[in-house]
Amino acid sequence: MENDVKHLDSAIGENLRRQRLALGLTLEALAEASGVSRAMISRIERGETSPTALLLARLCAAFGTSLSAFFADAEQPASPFLARDEQPVWRDPDTGYIRRAVSPSGTGSNVDLTEVEFPAGARVTFAPQTANAGITQHMWLFQGEMELKVGETEYTLQPGDCLFMPLMAGITFHNPGKTPARYAIVLERRSGF
Incomplete structure (x- = not known):
């Protein structure tokens, strides 16, 4: 990636x-x-x-x-197919985490797929946002380890583990390991989002 x-x-x-x-x-x-x-x-x-x-x-x-x-909204024109080499990839300048938008845009689907590579030792905290009410996500870990704090509940994920969480909750992502973690985010929006 x-x-x-x-x-x-x-x-x-x-x-x-x-x-x-x-x-x-x-x-x-x-x-x-x-x-x-x-x-x-x-x-x-x-x-x-x-x-x-x-x-x-x-x-x-x-x-x-x-x-x-x-x-x-920043992706390619609407199409049911999006080749890997056309998938938008963005790097967070603060943590270095890499985000690949996998889902084709403009399909009308309420589901978005994202692939993430999260550096060893990196941490990012997203504050609760009421604008995200009704949006949920699954995090499916493929490689490495991740610690997540969703609201006040803490989770440790190993390869193969999956965590479901509301996006509205405050969420902290942390990679305590010595190697990058790789995972997928499956985000679902309510109709109208």
Whole structure:
């Protein structure tokens, strides 16, 4: 997966701007709703910086959408097929985790598939977001080990383990191992998301 990372900064910025304008939001209004500075939003929209996963999650919450839905909007035109070499790949500049959007976009499906490679020792915490109410996900671990905290409950996953969780809960992902972890996220949105 490492060699497949594409530079999506420009596409992310264009998608962010398109969604902001579609909702009739000014830079100031989005900054207030998301808690992300106007200057940072402007830099992302111009493709000058790559947003972190936490920053994107805050922007998506302000839009009332999920991270998977945000990336789906930046993907290729609608098609029931998406070849591996065309699947958008994004690296979180903060933790180095790599996210591959596997699902073809624009199909109308309420399910998104994502492949993740999570570096050894990395940790990311997503705060609870009411905008994610009704969105659930399964995490299916293929390689390595992961520790997750969903709300106040902690889980340790080994290869083959699967964890179901609501996206609305605060979630911490942590790889306590010495090698990268690899897993799939199967996200399901309620109709209308």
